[in-house]
Amino acid sequence: MSEYTTVYLRSKATPLLDYREHPSFEETRNLSKDEIMAAIHEVDEYNKNVRKSFGCELFHLSTTPSRQLDVLQWSSSPQILTTELLDEVLAFYNEEIEDYKKSIARHKANIAKLETRILKANVELYDKISKDIDEYYDSIQDFEEELENKQYLYNKFYFAKSILDNKSNAEDYELVYTKC
Secondary structure, rough: OOOOEEEEEOOOOOOOOOOOOOOOOOOOOOOOOOOHHHHHHHHHHHHHHHHHHHOEEEEEEOOOHHHOOOOOOOOEEEEEOHHHHHHHHHHHHHHHHHHHHHHHHHHHHHHHHHHHHHHHOOOHHHHHHHHHHHEEEEEEEHHHHHHHHHHHHHHHHHHHHHHHHHHHHHEEEEEEEEEE
């Protein structure tokens, strides 16, 4: 199942609308075709305005980053993104970033040890150590790409938090998110 998270900036003065469902079969059983079509049209017209009530889309997280971010609970309707939730999100990404930095440092330390061992190695051991070093370098490259991605996501949420940290913005605006 796909899961996407979108963060919106909206005016507090605008009512936050929820999507309506089309009438069920039981509700429309005794209605004429015109009445059913009118009910469906009414729901469709209402639902067109729901998206507008969310406000301006700041950013969108795709499936994998959204799934990893379990700090934001799944909800079928938009939820307010408070400064407390933003602090939890930032703490989550900060922890992820620190873990990747530690992993990179560990791998670099292992490479340094292997490079000192390779100087004293015979031919058979040299190939094995060389292969291990290459694998560590590949892992470091993967970790650095993930670190860059986590930093990018951290910066997105930090930007959103900076909007709310500005007192004049916090009085008139709020952040909402959808996770679907």
